[in-house]
Amino acid sequence: MLDINLIRQTPERVARALKKRMDDIDFTDLLAWDAKRRAHIAEVGQLREKRNRVSARIPARKKAGEDIAPVQREMRAVSARIKTLETELAETERRIRAFLEGLPNIPADDVPPGGKENNRVIRTWGEKPAPDFHAKDHVDLVTDLRLIDYERGVKMGGTGFWLYIGDGARLEWALLNFFIDSHINDGYEFVLPPHILNEACGFAAGQFPKFADDVFHLKTGGDKVQFLLPTSETALINFYRDEILLEADLPKKFFAYTPCYRREAGSYRTQERGMIRGHQFNKIEMFQFTRPENAEDALEELIGKAEKLVQALGLHHRVSMLAARDVSASMVKTYDIEIWIPSMGEYKEVSSASNAGDYQARRGRIRFKRTETGKNEFVHTLNASGLATSRIIPAIVEQCQNSDGSVTIPQVLRPYMGGKEVLEPVN
RNA sequence: GGAGAGGUGCUGGAGUGGCCGAACAGGCAUGACUGGAAAUCAUGUGUAUCCUUACGGAUACCGAGGGUUCGAAUCCCUCCCUCUCCGCCA
Numbered sequence: 001m002l003d004i005n006l007i008r009q010t011p012e013r014v015a016r017a018l019k020k021r022m023d024d025i026d027f028t029d030l031l032a033w034d035a036k037r038r039a040h041i042a043e044v045g046q047l048r049e050k051r052n053r054v055s056a057r058i059p060a061r062k063k064a065g066e067d068i069a070p071v072q073r074e075m076r077a078v079s080a081r082i083k084t085l086e087t088e089l090a091e092t093e094r095r096i097r098a099f100l101e102g103l104p105n106i107p108a109d110d111v112p113p114g115g116k117e118n119n120r121v122i123r124t125w126g127e128k129p130a131p132d133f134h135a136k137d138h139v140d141l142v143t144d145l146r147l148i149d150y151e152r153g154v155k156m157g158g159t160g161f162w163l164y165i166g167d168g169a170r171l172e173w174a175l176l177n178f179f180i181d182s183h184i185n186d187g188y189e190f191v192l193p194p195h196i197l198n199e200a201c202g203f204a205a206g207q208f209p210k211f212a213d214d215v216f217h218l219k220t221g222g223d224k225v226q227f228l229l230p231t232s233e234t235a236l237i238n239f240y241r242d243e244i245l246l247e248a249d250l251p252k253k254f255f256a257y258t259p260c261y262r263r264e265a266g267s268y269r270t271q272e273r274g275m276i277r278g279h280q281f282n283k284i285e286m287f288q289f290t291r292p293e294n295a296e297d298a299l300e301e302l303i304g305k306a307e308k309l310v311q312a313l314g315l316h317h318r319v320s321m322l323a324a325r326d327v328s329a330s331m332v333k334t335y336d337i338e339i340w341i342p343s344m345g346e347y348k349e350v351s352s353a354s355n356a357g358d359y360q361a362r363r364g365r366i367r368f369k370r371t372e373t374g375k376n377e378f379v380h381t382l383n384a385s386g387l388a389t390s391r392i393i394p395a396i397v398e399q400c401q402n403s404d405g406s407v408t409i410p411q412v413l414r415p416y417m418g419g420k421e422v423l424e425p426v427n
Numbered sequence: 428g429g430a431g432a433g434g435u436g437c438u439g440g441a442g443u444g445g446c447c448g449a450a451c452a453g454g455c456a457u458g459a460c461u462g463g464a465a466a467u468c469a470u471g472u473g474u475a476u477c478c479u480u481a482c483g484g485a486u487a488c489c490g491a492g493g494g495u496u497c498g499a500a501u502c503c504c505u506c507c508c509u510c511u512c513c514g515c516c517a
Contacts, residue, residue, distance in 0.1 A: 038477065054498095
């Protein structure tokens, strides 16, 4: 959520910045509602002050034998007026809130305008493998190596699900453990949050109300909103919801492991076979609560950490800065790490590192007390996958495959695989 | 699933219509005392909005939303949440 004060003070500047990611934006109505709101607040305040003052004297006057009926009549009218104004005020505030909640975050200055096509590749690491044999795609590889069972996954969960089996499950777990150890080494605190979250969580993260259809909702009878988290970011942002931290507490660095559940409604893409896009995938997510002035450095730290992990696995990848329309609505700036999937001839996202500025903190009312001024300020929040595994395994099997159909396990994972170095085809 | 209890400030905990933004205690901060500390004493200590250049002022907030009343933490209604016991269960 954006700060209405910022819009009131510099509407043109905000509008210009938002143009990078929106078609058109007009603050005329918003500013009119804002003016009306403040006028009503002032009037209600004065009327209440009068009511409080007059009412407080009633007992004494009654005792003195005064006839208080006329005063009561007058105050009844005042109360009625207050009520009318309050009703109008509530309606105005509802409109303002709805408008503000619908606005995306203001993109950072260096974020390119426009859509995907304007994403800017910042750096590339490693080389595309150039095998001198006929390379298989990951669907065949994970099947032949008996790592993933697609058919039985679909039998259990329906289309868009798969299951890990044997060395596949172990490889998945190895990746997760490797990431977990790395984050603990870097001083991040491990969190295993609930996978089912309430409405307030979705709102703070920016999922709700606009993107509520992207998640799986639970049918529990009442009209209570409960949903399966689409990423553990949605849980982690809510760790400090409605809390005021001390400046000395910041930064707070967490990471969580959860599966991510996503409906992916309408985004079925035939070429994204296998594990590139599913309704459930595993992800380790890093999260930071920082002071505003530290957020930019924190973003670099996060993307750097994620890159280090992909590099340790020896996988060819690149880092892109997303253009404004490709950045999700809550974020100021996003870097993606995209990993090379040879069979697709494409780079696919395995990590997304974003700075949300105070957008999520404002929605979740997460503040800190600035020592110097004693004032409360919104924290800044950042998140980065570190990493999502469902696209790592395809990259590993494709990038590390050998001519005999075997796959060489990246060195760093071997300790987590009982020392195993190579995955062999089972038939 | 059954039964009951309760939601008040940083914490505990009073408060059943006006003197309550809230007793009292604890915590914390500052000052005094001290060689230093403890103890003691004094003062202070929530959030938000609006007005004001500022100093400051006003209003609201006692789980949430409505209602009654000149006036609501306090009375009435609806909802939410937490805890305890029993049952079931990994």
